[in-house]
Amino acid sequence: xxxxxxxxxxxxxxxxxxxxxxxxxxxxxxxxxxxxxxxxxxxxxxxxxxxxxxxxxxxxxxxxxxxxxxxxxxxxxxxxxxxxxxxxxxxxxxxxxxxxxxxxxxxxxxxxxxxxxxxxxxxxxxxxxxxxxxxxxxxxxxxxxxxxxxxxxxxxxxxxxxxxxxxxxxxxxxxxxxxxxxxxxxxxxxxxxxxxxxxxxxxxxxxxxxxxxxxxxxxxxxxxxxxxxxxxxxxxxxxxxxxxxxxxxxxxxxxxxxxxxxxxxxxxxxxxxxxxxxxxxxxxxxxxxxx
Numbered sequence: 001x002x003x004x005x006x007x008x009x010x011x012x013x014x015x016x017x018x019x020x021x022x023x024x025x026x027x028x029x030x031x032x033x034x035x036x037x038x039x040x041x042x043x044x045x046x047x048x049x050x051x052x053x054x055x056x057x058x059x060x061x062x063x064x065x066x067x068x069x070x071x072x073x074x075x076x077x078x079x080x081x082x083x084x085x086x087x088x089x090x091x092x093x094x095x096x097x098x099x100x101x102x103x104x105x106x107x108x109x110x111x112x113x114x115x116x117x118x119x120x121x122x123x124x125x126x127x128x129x130x131x132x133x134x135x136x137x138x139x140x141x142x143x144x145x146x147x148x149x150x151x152x153x154x155x156x157x158x159x160x161x162x163x164x165x166x167x168x169x170x171x172x173x174x175x176x177x178x179x180x181x182x183x184x185x186x187x188x189x190x191x192x193x194x195x196x197x198x199x200x201x202x203x204x205x206x207x208x209x210x211x212x213x214x215x216x217x218x219x220x221x222x223x224x225x226x227x228x229x230x231x232x233x234x235x236x237x238x239x240x241x242x243x244x245x246x247x248x249x250x251x252x253x254x255x256x257x258x259x260x261x262x263x264x265x266x267x268x269x270x271x272x273x274x275x276x277x278x279x280x281x282x283x284x285x286x287x288x289x290x291x
Contacts, residue, residue, distance in 0.1 A: 003075070005039045006068050008032055009047065013065050017054035088284030090119045096127035096135060096144035099196060099203065100227050104246035105161050105269040106145050113288045120281055129199045129272075136274060142282040144272045147244075148201045157270040160289050163244035165210075165265040168231070168257040173238050182258035184214040184265065191220040191239040195230035203267060207242045210265060231255070 011021040012032070022029040040047050047061035057065060084090045093113075097106045102124075110122050127135060132144030133152060149157050167174060167182040175186060192211075194204030204223060211218065222239065224230035227247055234241045235254055244267045248257040271289060273282055 001039065001042055005035050006072060008035050009039060010065070010068060010072065012036060012048065012055060013057055013061065015054075016056065020054075084119075086280055088120070088280035088282075089117060091279070091281040092121045092123070093142045093281050093285060094123050094125060094135075094140060096125050096132040096141045098127060098129055098132065098144070098146035098199065100244055100247050101145040101147065101269050102126075103250065104163075109145070109160055109271070109285075109289065113285050116288060117281075117284055120284070132272060136272065142273070142279060143285060145269060146199070146272070147203050147267055147269055148206055149270055149272055150201060154275055155272055156275045157272050158286065158289055159268045160271050161269050163246055163267045163269065165207075165260045165267060166243050166245060166248040166257040167240050167260055168234060168243050168248065168252070168255055169240045170235060170238065170254060171256050173240065174256060174258055181261040184211065184216050184260060184262050187211060187216050187218055187240060187242075189217070189219050191222070191237065192218045193222050193224055193230045193233045193237075193239045193241040195224040195241075196226045197223045198225075203244070206267065210242075213264070214262070 008021070008025060011024050012018060015021040015024060018029050018033060022032045025032065036047065043060075043064070045060040045064075046058050047064060048055040049058055081090060095106065095110065106124070110124075114120070114122065125135075125141065127141065127144065129144070129146050129149060132141060132146065133155060135141040136144060136155065145160070149155075167187070174182065192207075194207050196202055196204060208221070220239075222233060224233050227243070230241050230243075231247075231252055233239065235252075242260070243257065271286070273286065278286075
């Protein structure tokens with residue numbers, strides 16, 4: 001039984017006339033008649049009988065028509081879903097994130113994507129940068145988010161936003177200039193906290209590079225496991241922690257922050273993904289990231 005035979009059968013049943021059905025299908029009447037006879041032979045039942053009005057459904061034909069309509073409908077739905085999946089309009093996307101990217105960049109990117117692809121479900125999963133690489137390669141993740149990825153031959157990155165950097169300390173530790181900003185030079189001789197300890201190259205590495213280029217020498221540098229540990233260490237000391245804007249916007253109690261007034265004091269957030277062999281959903285996601 002061929003799918004086209006079912007469409008031929010529906011046309012004849014709805015038109016009640018072979019000539020009208022052949023016009024509707026844009027084929028000549030003899031091959032249409034032949035296909036209907038072949039369908040009847042395969043089913044072992046007569047589907048139509050001739051009358052003065054043309055052709056009419058037999059009892060077997062009427063019973064068959066109801067199921068054929070459902071079958072054609074389900075097939076059309078399945079075909080539409082297949083094409084939608086091929087365009088990345090439906091499906092599922094696993095998103096990995098690392099560090100403070102979860103506070104701003106990741107939610108903004110996902111919300112922007114879901115505005116144009118509302119039928120794609122999205123799942124967030126915390127993963128280190130190395131875990132993101134491995135899971136993107138084996139298909140468990142579609143994309144990942146972090147700062148300062150290492151270069152991988154089969155992976156590519158795309159900058160999704162750039163955070164300004166802030167200095168954070170216990171209330172009263174930071175000087176209070178009228179502009180509420182802070183210069184890199186004011187970190188000279190001060191103890192600082194950096195984070196994270198792992199995930200090289202890391203945000204902490206870039207902070208130390210920034211200070212080195214500015215000729216700033218802190219009195220002491222302590223490395224915290226992650227941003228939350230760094231904030232806790234800052235709360236119990238006179239140390240200053242350099243943080244991205246997304247963290248400063250959370251307004252931590254007992255702490256205050258000031259924008260570092262330096263054009264180089266920025267930190268990009270990047271999205272990582274396969275260079276080749278990506279799914280349609282991943283490509284649709286990447287299309288929503290502003291260039």
